[in-house]
Each structure stands twice: as C-alpha cells, then as structure tokens.
Amino acid sequence: MEITQAMQEYLAEAYRLAYYQDGNPYISTSDLAAVLNVSAPAVTRMVQRLKTAGYLEHEPYRGICLTPAGEREALLSIRRHRLVERFLVDVMRFGWHEVHDDADQLGAVVSDDLVGRMEKLAGNPRRCPHGEPIPTPDGQMPRVVDYLLNEMEAGRDWVLSRVATHDADKLQYLGSLGLIPGTRFHLVERAPFNGPLQLRLGERTLVIGHELAGVLRVCSEAEFELA
Numbered sequence: 561m562e563i564t565q566a567m568q569e570y571l572a573e574a575y576r577l578a579y580y581q582d583g584n585p586y587i588s589t590s591d592l593a594a595v596l597n598v599s600a601p602a603v604t605r606m607v608q609r610l611k612t613a614g615y616l617e618h619e620p621y622r623g624i625c626l627t628p629a630g631e632r633e634a635l636l637s638i639r640r641h642r643l644v645e646r647f648l649v650d651v652m653r654f655g656w657h658e659v660h661d662d663a664d665q666l667g668a669v670v671s672d673d674l675v676g677r678m679e680k681l682a683g684n685p686r687r688c689p690h691g692e693p694i695p696t697p698d699g700q701m702p703r704v705v706d707y708l709l710n711e712m713e714a715g716r717d718w719v720l721s722r723v724a725t726h727d728a729d730k731l732q733y734l735g736s737l738g739l740i741p742g743t744r745f746h747l748v749e750r751a752p753f754n755g756p757l758q759l760r761l762g763e764r765t766l767v768i769g770h771e772l773a774g775v776l777r778v779c780s781e782a783e784f785e786l787a
Contacts, residue, residue, distance in 0.1 A: 563613070565668040568637040570596070570606050571615055574626055575634035579701065586623040632699055639695040640667035640675050642688035647678035649689045656689040656740070657731035686786045690731075691722030691741030691777070693786055702786040710757065710773035714750045718778040719743070725775040737766055739776065742784070 573595050577587045593603040607624055610616045615630030626634060644663040648654040654662075670678075676697075679685070686702065687693055693702040706721035720743040723734060734740070738761055748758040754770040 563615075563633060566606070567610060567613070567615070568633060568668065569664070570603075570610060571626065571630050571634040572637040572641070574616065574624065575631060575638065578626070585625045586619065587625075588623045592624070635695040635699045635701060637667065638701075639697075640670060642692060642694045643675050643679050643682065643685075644670065645688045645690075646682040646685045646694070650682045650685070651678075655732065656735060657728040659689065660726045687741060689741070690724075690726075691720070704779075704786070705783045706777040706779040708774060709747070709776040709778045710750070710754075710770050712747060712750070712778060714747050717744065717746050717781075719781055719784045720745070720776060721779040721784060722777040723775060724777060727775075730772065730775065734772075734776075737768075738764075739766075739768075744781070 570592070574587055574592055577591055577595060578585050581587070589603045589607060590600065593600050596603070607616065607618060610630065611618055614627060615633060616627055617625050619625065641663045644667045645656075645659045648659040648662060649656050685694060691704075693704050695701045704721065709718070709720075712718065720739055720741055722741060723731065723739075725731065739745075743761065746760040748760050748765070750757050756767050756769050757773050759766045759768065
C-alpha cells in the first residue's frame with residue numbers, strides 16, 4: 561500500500577505523542593484524535609489502514625504503537641517538516657508564527673534531495689524554529705531534556721528550549737519579547753497561586769502570565785546542546 565499524506569500525518573503525530581512519554585510507546589486513539597482535531601471514527605478508520613499496511617500495532621486497553629516501519633515513516637515526515645520550517649524562517653525570512661501550516665503542505669511533497677539542500681542553506685540546524693529536535697537523515701531523533709517554565713525554581717538562570725504551541729498570536733507575541741529557543745534569561749520571581757513570572761533578559765525585565773509560561777520549556781545551558 562502506497563503511503564499517503566494523511567497516513568504520514570497520523571504517523572508523525574503518533575510519534576510526537578509517544579516521544580515525550582518517558583519510554584511508553586503506546587498512545588490512546590483519543591489523544592491522537594484530539595491533537596489532529598478529528599473525530600473518533602475517523603481515527604479508528606485510519607488506525608485500521610495503518611495497521612493493515614504494517615505501520616502500527618493496536619493492543620486493546622493499551623492503545624496504538626508504531627512498528628519500526630511506522631516509526632521510520634514518521635521520522636522522515638517530521639524531519640522534512642522541521643527542516644522546511646527552518647528554511648522558511650532562516651532563508652526566506654518568514655516569521656516563526658507563519659510557517660507551521662505551510663511546512664505541513666510543503667513537507668509532504670518536497671524530495672529528499674531538495675530537503676537536503678534546504679538543510680545546508682539553513683546552516684544544518686539541530687532544532688526547528690520552535691525548538692523541537694530535527695531527526696537525523698538516518699532516522700535518529702535527538703533526545704531533548706527540558707522542563708515547564710511555570711514549575712521552575714526562581715533565582716536561577718535558564719535557557720529557553722522549546723515553545724510548545726502553534727498558536728500564531730502567542731508565537732508572534734513571544735517573538736516580540738525576544739523569547740525564542742536559545743534565549744538565556746534569569747527567572748527572578750514566580751508568584752504563588754499561579755501568579756505571573758518575572759524574567760530578566762539582559763537589561764530588560766519581563767512579566768508573563770502563568771498560562772503563557774506553560775507553553776515554554778526551559779533547560780540548563782548544557783542540556784540545550786543536543787546529543
């Protein structure tokens with residue numbers, strides 16, 4: 561069975577969900593439906609297609625799990641998507657809030673040779689513009705270690721690792737504040753009872769809300785460098 565763009569999208573999202581589950585490869589079909597914004601019956605139909613094609617396994621009461629073939633397809637799709645995003649931002653100068661949907665469409669049709677050229681022109685990046693790791697050409701996903709900013713201890717220096725949202729308005733606002741992956745800052749204060757957070761970026765002091773801080777993941781200087 562020839563793999564379609566829709567099948568690749570499902571596999572990629574299934575991989576993303578499982579990736580941050582600390583070693584648990586199984587995900588629920590309801591979680592997959594939620595992240596793809598589709599109905600439960602639609603997920604059930606696609607899961608059956610992917611199972612028949614040998615891309616995933618479905619175990620009752622545990623959920624679905626990618627097979628090696630499914631993981632390979634997922635990583636290729638994720639790699640194309642994130643490198644296209646990097647190219648659009650770094651070479652074509654699109655805003656990081658503008659590229660997610662376009663990268664979805666372009667990533668599904670560009671050849672591996674073209675993606676390789678994009679990678680070189682973008683400077684062989686290790687992360688996408690939002691901080692997510694880019695799989696290697698041989699299908700290895702770098703492991704990211706980071707933490708929710710709104711749970712971190714005040715009085716320490718942090719590096720912004722990932723911005724876990726595709727909301728264009730939030731990305732545009734965060735970019736205007738200079739809060740992009742790789743930014744170093746000092747967490748001055750975290751107010752109790754889900755209050756605002758005060759950050760110091762160089763000579764500037766910023767105050768952001770608890771909810772917005774919840775899409776920011778941070779790490780130490782050493783942890784930001786991908787293995």
